[in-house]
Amino acid sequence: MNPRIGFTTGSLHRLKVSISQKLRMISDLGCDTVELGFVKSKDFSRSYIDEIKSEDLEDFNYVSLHAPVIYYGHNTGTRYVFDLIKRLDGVRPLDLVIFHPNTVLDFEVFSRVGFSVAFENMDARNSSFKMPQEFEPILARDEKFKLVLDVNHIFSNDASMALAKEFYDRFRGKIVQIHLSGYQGFHDPLFKTKQSEIIRAIEDLSVPIIIESILDPKELSAEIEYAKQKIKELSK
DSSP: OOOOEEEEGGGGTTSOSOHHHHHHHHHTTTOOEEEEEOOSGGGOOHHHHTTOOHHHHTTOSEEEEEOOOOOBSSSHHHHHHHHHHHHHHHHSOOSEEEEOGGGBSOGGGGTTOSSOEEEEOOOTTSSSSOSGGGTHHHHHHOTTOEEEEEHHHHHHHOTTOHHHHHHHHHHGGGEEEEEEOBOSSSSBOHHHHOOHHHHHTOOOTTSOEEEOOOOOGGGHHHHHHHHHHHHHHHTO
């Protein structure tokens, strides 16, 4: 098995270049898997979305989007974000759109959207949606709702990584993407932290793996090579 592994454009958020250039840097590594990272709402504007052209995404077989963190419900902000997602989905159909569940006021607003929806488990800084049982009612309300398992967030809550197994035991068929990075307080480079235990917590290598480590461009290659080597050891 050759796992699908790539980066979020958010890994390069310190680099002040266009998103097209960030996508090119990622594709130049041979990655055919990418996440468009728009966690900060100020970055998710029509002018920024309109910078993304179909040719920027043509080298990728899998493209997900991390939607901005806002309060989702029956409000103007939600309609604005959904309209931009649909606009981007018209440029290239998105394989998945990821949301933080702790800022959702009404999950009903996701039931009628025309794109694939997933919710992400949260880290230790948050007061909710860190444990599997908190996702039971959300994922049960609509069979289209999926889960993105962030193993960095798992580690922040439970350094033994036993919590990852609990998520897999409950939601194995619902976990459709992995977020991966080291953890020494934030999204740290794995090739520096050497926290292979975070990678070993990934039980299903058939789903796309998105590296979220915050990196300089010269570190991209070292990070993906470290991750690939450890993932290869898992598949033996």
